[in-house]
Amino acid sequence: MAEANWYVVHTYSGYENKVKMDIEKTIENRKLHDQILEVSVPMQDVVELKDGKRRTVAKKMFPGYVLINMVMNDETWYVVRNTRGVTGFVGPGSKPVPLSPEEIEALAGGESPVVVDFEVGDLVTVTSGAWEGTAGVVASINESKQSVIIHVDMFGRETPVELGFDEIKKL
16 A cells, blocks of 8 residues: 655645544544544734734634645546545645655644734833833844843933834833
């Protein structure tokens, strides 16, 4: 029997979960458990900072795509390709290309990114610390340190101040 590999399937945007459920239902009906092993919509926890509040939200890593661990043959190709919402396999022409072990390993790792509701040039206010209540303009954002440099007016001069993401909120 051939070896199972991970393949990427392109879907209509927003149909990822529906495609996953339809393929899983087809696996049950046609008894393809030994040929289509897993259907996955990769999700990632993203930390959002809005109005100074942190919250973790699960978001699709690859909107418009579904990953499938399967043995590629005519029957499994036909089942997946003819599922409603699927536009095709990722690969040149009509030939699906399996993901490499390095690509699969890269999908497994990684930490949660932080999504903030402000950008360079936005007016923000400091919510805690020595600068609490002070307004300033975002000069730069350092995502790896989760900090921001804002320019505040001090004694008539613009002064740069470095603060954490959770210490400011957008006005």
